[in-house]
Amino acid sequence: MESKSASIQRKSTNILEKPLSKGRGEINLSTFAFLFSELVQYCQNRSSSVVDLQQKLASLGHHVGTRILDALYLRERGSKRELRLLQALIFVKTTVWKSCFGREADKLELSNDDEKTYYIIENESLVNKFIFVPKDKGSLNCAAFSGGIIEAVLNGLNFPCNVTVHWHKGTTYMIKFEESVLMREKSLESR
Amino acid sequence: MTNQYYLAIVGRHDNPLFEIELSATKGGDVIGGSREQNANKREDHKHLNQFIVHSSLDIVDEVMWNTNSMYLKVIDKFNEWLVSALVTAGARFIVLHDAKNEDGIKNFFGEVYELFVKVLMNPFYDIGTPIEMPAFEKKVLNAARKHLFN
Numbered sequence: 001m002e003s004k005s006a007s008i009q010r011k012s013t014n015i016l017e018k019p020l021s022k023g024r025g026e027i028n029l030s031t032f033a034f035l036f037s038e039l040v041q042y043c044q045n046r047s048s049s050v051v052d053l054q055q056k057l058a059s060l061g062h063h064v065g066t067r068i069l070d071a072l073y074l075r076e077r078g079s080k081r082e083l084r085l086l087q088a089l090i091f092v093k094t095t096v097w098k099s100c101f102g103r104e105a106d107k108l109e110l111s112n113d114d115e116k117t118y119y120i121i122e123n124e125s126l127v128n129k130f131i132f133v134p135k136d137k138g139s140l141n142c143a144a145f146s147g148g149i150i151e152a153v154l155n156g157l158n159f160p161c162n163v164t165v166h167w168h169k170g171t172t173y174m175i176k177f178e179e180s181v182l183m184r185e186k187s188l189e190s191r
Numbered sequence: 192m193t194n195q196y197y198l199a200i201v202g203r204h205d206n207p208l209f210e211i212e213l214s215a216t217k218g219g220d221v222i223g224g225s226r227e228q229n230a231n232k233r234e235d236h237k238h239l240n241q242f243i244v245h246s247s248l249d250i251v252d253e254v255m256w257n258t259n260s261m262y263l264k265v266i267d268k269f270n271e272w273l274v275s276a277l278v279t280a281g282a283r284f285i286v287l288h289d290a291k292n293e294d295g296i297k298n299f300f301g302e303v304y305e306l307f308v309k310v311l312m313n314p315f316y317d318i319g320t321p322i323e324m325p326a327f328e329k330k331v332l333n334a335a336r337k338h339l340f341n
Contacts, residue, residue, distance in 0.1 A: 070308045073280045
């Protein structure tokens with residue numbers, strides 16, 4: 001009898017019936033850190049090299065990024081889209097970061113010698129807060145996960161790019177856009 | 192003539208995610224279904240819908256850079272069909288319709304987009320794959336009843 005009523009209840013809580021989350025839920029940092037540590041361990045057990053591990057983390061970030069993008073669009077943008085490159089980057093730096101990590105990223109910079117390359121800089125990345133990288137994995141940066149989020153969001157906004165993560169002034173996400181993005185940007189500018 | 196609509200959701204790589212034909216029966220009830228289900232009932236050229244939608248994708252990709260609004264209104268015409276589109280972050284929603292109904296379609300798009308995002312939130316749904324949820328289809332039909340056929 002009990003199990004029957006349980007199954008009926010499950011039927012009525014179809015995800016399409018439930019309202020979308022308002023996105024103001026906050027969780028404890030320790031909970032997040034614990035989950036993230038499991039995530040890193042899971043990836044580490046399944047990868048052979050540092051590069052491989054970072055790629056796996058990035059692909060998990062992709063999952064988050066593609067989903068959060070549409071959710072944010074529906075929730076906050078009021079049926080407006082980003083057309084310009086800079087707007088899209090600011091959207092990532094502020095809106096996306098706030099909803100993922102509770103604060104904005106610290107800096108957004110354009111590379112001096114390459115107009116295709118932008119940097120988003122975080123002095124103290126939330127995902128790296130409790131991570132101590134062993135000496136033999138010197139170049140590993142677990143913020144590859146947030147790099148994956150950035151990449152997925154920008155790709156979703158029709159700004160195809162490649163994101164790599166570096167240790168520089170904290171954590172620096174290097175965003176390299178494809179040539180087509182700049183060409184479109186120029187044609188939009190001339191209008 | 193009763194109004195007819197055809198909705199297609201197209202992914203980032205021009206891959207179809209969902210399609211449904213919407214029309215009202217004589218009794219005033221709204222019916223919908225995939226093309227295969229309705230194939231026997233219709234003898235005219237409804238199979239062209241997919242072609243019309245596909246050819247309009249190029250126009251969508253052009254028009255979407257002229258405005259920062261998601262809802263692109265009527266962007267194309269083919270014979271008796273008008274083509275309206277909504278561009279979101281992850282997908283393009285395209286509706287074929289044979290009568291002007293700007294506000295109705297806008298509201299319909301809004302509701303379907305919200306449903307679509309709810310499906311996206313499901314971690315077991317692989318992004319970019321066709322949506323095969325009976326509940327989703329039902330909800331889309333309800334939305335159509337509310338906004339398109341009233």
